[in-house]
Amino acid sequence: MADLSDAIKALGTSRARDRIGAQARPEVMGRIRGRRRRAGMAYGGVTAVAAVALTVTGLAMAPAPTPAPTASPTPVPSLSSALEYATIDLTSELAQSDALQLPSSYGCGKPVPAPDVDGAPVDGAFTVTYDGAALASQGLTGGVEGTLDISSSFDGPTRVWTTAPSAMLVRDGVVVGRAFGGTPREDTVVDIGWGPTLQYVWPGYAYGCGEDESWIPLEAGQYDLVLVARIDSTMQLAAIETLEQHSIVLLPPEMQDYYQPGSWECERMATSDMYLPISCGVARIPGASLDLAAGTATIPFEPSGFEADFSATFVSEPVTVTVAAPEVVEEEAVEPDPYPAVVEGTVPVCGQPYSYFETSEVAVTDGNTMTPGEGKISLGLWLDRMEWDTATIDVAASGELWLLTSAEIPQEDGSSVWTTELAGVASITVPGDRSVDLVRFDGPASIDLEVGPTQWCEGYTSAHVTEAYYAIHHTLTDEHGSRDIRVPLWTSWW
Structure with missing residues (x-):
């Protein structure tokens, strides 16, 4: 059941949570397996794929946690007796997406995030340069380069989640595009004197905002571009790490109702290599509780290594950039399936290959x-x-x-x-x-x-x-x- 585990884990970039306990329909698989050539739009002949150069210097950052292909329900990690607790709003963006990834819709349709490091033991400043011809030799039209120099005042080892710089495109003060997908939050333990330099290069193109527009090229024209980076160390993220360790995933309250402790689905998932909705698996974590009426989950976490509770947002000054018109790449139209399908009113016969079979819910x-x-x-x-x-x-x-x-x-x-x-x-x-x-x-x-x-x-x-x-x-x-x-x-x- 590795496919389902992976799908549930990818909640931030798809609505896979809508398909917990389900597999791809045969007619869908038939189309996936068939030959598909679709017309597309591209920048410089690269179809709908953002190429972002990102380097990190002066920092040893651990890779973002990645779930194993399958998540065995037993054994589960134990927690020490000295615990702290965090309450997570199941309707919040943190619960609605993969918490270890900044979603592609971050900031979309809203004013530019305000810089905010008040009370945080970290500080930093962006240096941004814009030279429209700087990357012409590489076939790129951007020329925006940004460097974020971080300083810190930690007293000892502290766990932080760092989101690397990413570009937002702004018009009339509102974020209308971005040049990133879901940006991972890199989880690492830092110490006294931590001071990385984060670098970013914008290659000159951007995509629309929101899930439905995430790979639609942004309309050509002039925009303000700002770079945004985050460093977080919150109890909620620490609690979500506890859920990760126990192969449990958050769902919004209206979906939790369908997965009740003791139900057939919960029992089935608990004995399979799958991530469990929290309403099924809350009993796995001593001290955890779920309040569906309030729409919250209270989760324990190990306080060791968690020495601060802060969220810091770094935002560069805007620079005016020109987004080039995407090149329309005319490819072969979608080819019809070379074999018929079995749909309502069709009876299969011997010797005839079929592309797929339509089936019932x-x-x-x-x-x-x-x-x-x-x-x-x-x-x-x-x-x-x-x-x-x-x-x-x-x-x-x-x-x-x-x-x-x-x-x-x-x-x-x-x-x-x-x-x-x-x-x-x-x-x-x-x-x-x-x-x-x-x-x-x-x-x-x-x-x-x-x-x-x-x-x-x-x-x-x-x-x-x-x-x-x-x-x-x-x-x-x-x-x-x-x-x-x-x-x-x-x-x-x-």
């Missing part, structure tokens, strides 16, 4: 779902979506079991396309109750099926089967009403 979660063989089987049904509490599923009296195989087919242009093909088909009937009531807290509800003998396509046997889809018409009734679904049940690893 109702998923098969357990039971003998792969080449079950002839006879009676029991399937667990579940809903593959984020927000729901209860639902009823009514299935037809009969349908088909499609046994599928996958193959990578070379193309004339040297590329290859992953396809799915029918390997065999069997009849299925529902001998008993055809209505299933789902309660999310309790987990999947079972339905019994009778599977007939398999009719194999020429050249295929059970050894070739990689997926099994239950093509049976069904009606889903939930808070949105009732709707008939005439595509197969989705087979989930849940």
